[in-house]
Amino acid sequence: LNVNIKNKISVQSNGSKAPPSPKQPFFIGVAGGTASGKTTVCNRINSQFRDQRIVIINQDSFYHSLSDKILQKVNDYNFDHPDAFDTELMLSSVEKLKHGQVVTLPNYDINSHKRIEPPRQVHPADIIILEGILILHDSRVRDLLNMKIFVDEDSDVCLSRRIERLAIERGRNIQNVLDQYSRFVKPGFEDFVLPTKKYADIIIPGGGDNDVAIDLIVQNIRTKFGQHDLCKIYPNIFVIFSTFQI
Numbered sequence: 001l002n003v004n005i006k007n008k009i010s011v012q013s014n015g016s017k018a019p020p021s022p023k024q025p026f027f028i029g030v031a032g033g034t035a036s037g038k039t040t041v042c043n044r045i046n047s048q049f050r051d052q053r054i055v056i057i058n059q060d061s062f063y064h065s066l067s068d069k070i071l072q073k074v075n076d077y078n079f080d081h082p083d084a085f086d087t088e089l090m091l092s093s094v095e096k097l098k099h100g101q102v103v104t105l106p107n108y109d110i111n112s113h114k115r116i117e118p119p120r121q122v123h124p125a126d127i128i129i130l131e132g133i134l135i136l137h138d139s140r141v142r143d144l145l146n147m148k149i150f151v152d153e154d155s156d157v158c159l160s161r162r163i164e165r166l167a168i169e170r171g172r173n174i175q176n177v178l179d180q181y182s183r184f185v186k187p188g189f190e191d192f193v194l195p196t197k198k199y200a201d202i203i204i205p206g207g208g209d210n211d212v213a214i215d216l217i218v219q220n221i222r223t224k225f226g227q228h229d230l231c232k233i234y235p236n237i238f239v240i241f242s243t244f245q246i
């Protein structure tokens with residue numbers, strides 16, 4: 001075990017003398033079309049980590065509240081455009097979490113299209129997953145992510161899931177769902193979501209059903225955590241090693 005630890009540290013401390021900084025959260029971005037399987041991917045990753053604290057933050061929480069004026073013509077509102085989101089608030093929230101601060105996130109209600117009470121308190125965690133159709137759109141958000149995932153599902157599968165979810169489960173008028181899809185969701189996917197695929201580190205074909213992809217992602221996070229945990233579990237060895245080095 002000693003040899004193993006020593007090797008790990010020698011790999012770890014490539015010339016860096018200072019003991020490791022307090023562990024920052026590991027940020028994962030999960031983007032992709034609506035109903036592509038993003039939430040399933042997030043939940044399956046979440047279920048693989050019991051000894052780490054994981055928080056999932058939905059980009060949908062950051063939708064701007066709609067004024068009553070816009071609400072009167074909500075069918076003409078484009079929820080699939082980047083400007084529909086309060087990205088500045090999302091950025092400031094992520095920055096705070098990165099520095100170990102507790103944040104208060106808005107609680108957006110998709111039925112009333114408004115932020116409702118109470119807001120959501122989010123405490124810093126070991127792994128923070130940001131999930132949403134346009135998570136990879138803003139370069140400032142991308143720069144904060146340690147891992148960028150794009151969930152790639154066929155559009156017809158996404159549409160059929162969306163009809164099932166919105167019309168069957170939530171009782172929305174199917175014509176209304178199809179109109180919104182052709183006016184906003186499909187063009188929004190092609191203009192804004194699909195172009196962010198090129199920024200992904202990992203593209204998951206078949207979304208949440210892709211066991212191999214999920215396992216590879218979980219293993220990769222574990223190795224990253226391995227490094228992190230080593231610092232956490234053996235901090236004193238780091239000090240000893242760096243003393244000898246000096």
Ligand SMILES: [N-]=[N+]=N[C@@H]1[C@H](O)[C@@H](CO)O[C@H]1n1ccc(=O)[nH]c1=O
Nearest residue numbers: 034060063079080110113133180185
């Ligand atoms: N319209 N439409 N689709 C958007 C978008 O594709 C999806 C993003 O998760 O949520 C949908 N969305 C978001 C906020 C809202 O108030 N209503 C709504 O339908």
